[in-house]
Amino acid sequence: xxxxxxxxxxxxxxxxxxxxxxxxxxxxxxxxxxxxxxxxxxxxxxxxxxxxxxxxxxxxxxxxxxxxxxxxxxxxxxxxxxxxxxxxxxxxxxxxxxxxxxxxxxxxxxxxxxxxxxxxxxxxxxxxxxxxxxxxxxxxxxxxxxxxxxxxxxxxxxxxxxxxxxxxxxxxxxxxxxxxxxxxxxxxxxxxx
Amino acid sequence: xxxxxxxxxxxxxxxxxxxxxxxxxxxxxxxxxxxxxxxxxxxxxxxxxxxxxxxxxxxxxxxxxxxxxxxxxxxxxxxxxxxxxxxxxxxxxxxxxx
Amino acid sequence: xxxxxxxxxxxxxxxxxxxxxxxxxxxxxxxxxxxxxxxxxxxxxxxxxxxxxxxxxxxxxxxxxxxxxxxxxxxxxxxxxxxxxxxxxxxxx
Numbered sequence: 001x002x003x004x005x006x007x008x009x010x011x012x013x014x015x016x017x018x019x020x021x022x023x024x025x026x027x028x029x030x031x032x033x034x035x036x037x038x039x040x041x042x043x044x045x046x047x048x049x050x051x052x053x054x055x056x057x058x059x060x061x062x063x064x065x066x067x068x069x070x071x072x073x074x075x076x077x078x079x080x081x082x083x084x085x086x087x088x089x090x091x092x093x094x095x096x097x098x099x100x101x102x103x104x105x106x107x108x109x110x111x112x113x114x115x116x117x118x119x120x121x122x123x124x125x126x127x128x129x130x131x132x133x134x135x136x137x138x139x140x141x142x143x144x145x146x147x148x149x150x151x152x153x154x155x156x157x158x159x160x161x162x163x164x165x166x167x168x169x170x171x172x173x174x175x176x177x178x179x180x181x182x183x184x185x186x187x188x189x190x191x192x193x
Numbered sequence: 194x195x196x197x198x199x200x201x202x203x204x205x206x207x208x209x210x211x212x213x214x215x216x217x218x219x220x221x222x223x224x225x226x227x228x229x230x231x232x233x234x235x236x237x238x239x240x241x242x243x244x245x246x247x248x249x250x251x252x253x254x255x256x257x258x259x260x261x262x263x264x265x266x267x268x269x270x271x272x273x274x275x276x277x278x279x280x281x282x283x284x285x286x287x288x289x290x291x
Numbered sequence: 292x293x294x295x296x297x298x299x300x301x302x303x304x305x306x307x308x309x310x311x312x313x314x315x316x317x318x319x320x321x322x323x324x325x326x327x328x329x330x331x332x333x334x335x336x337x338x339x340x341x342x343x344x345x346x347x348x349x350x351x352x353x354x355x356x357x358x359x360x361x362x363x364x365x366x367x368x369x370x371x372x373x374x375x376x377x378x379x380x381x382x383x384x
Contacts, residue, residue, distance in 0.1 A: 114315030
């Protein structure tokens, strides 16, 4: 953000653009409100967390999720226009997955909610494909050198979500309690659960 | 329709540096990787970005690259989603991960 | 030629600010820009690839000095002028 003065200036220009588009009959303010509401409605990392908790507690669902992520999240009612295809990538003892979009900021909004500022930053986008181990350590996630890291750079129409490892000692938890453990960063791959 | 590059095929990305929008990042140009899976067909972004309604529709592939092949070092892998016309079959014999 | 958005592997952007901020917008205008983008795209005024292209075409020095949503706003106005919806300079104070 570039300071209050510039913020006031761009804010004025955005308002002016909205007025002009309304005068020209291109887009009404009401239409902008509507798409904005639709954009934010229901988009939350709680959705991705529910998918993960189901996969942890239902082996058949886990298999469907890994085979056809799009269909499996649709089963739970999570799918909107924000992506054409969802691919879920699973963390195991041997492999860790992390998601990025180096060219812009592609992201499965419906399942993860609006993306964090760092996901859109040049620092994250430039470095995670080059030195993921150091980047993950900056997030406090130190992986053994024996863990193979795969970075998924979303460069077309597929959107990715990580299926984190289920933590040990959670056998007695309910699906809702498990979902509450899953963070946005865990769904991106910059944290474990 | 049969995909041109089945999973496991070793492919090389085009080294071409186009004068327009593309979804092949510069770090992955002219690099060799292995097809993971087809992702489904989509309009080629390079043409669609020019506002043209006649963008060709092609298969998109997930392609897995070894960090060493991208950066000369590193032990991780990077997967990119690449349109078919960004790829050519690699001359090298087919092999899996190194 | 590769453009300023194509940063994978570029050195020098420094440490990542890993703050976990749940707020998607930090000013009302940012939300309005996202709403405008979605409304204009839904009307077929431009497609997502044209929008990305317009962001990437921002000259590098300007691009790096802008916030994320300033780039969006710049791209939207560029496309509206290109498509003849806005006249050049119509938005200036």
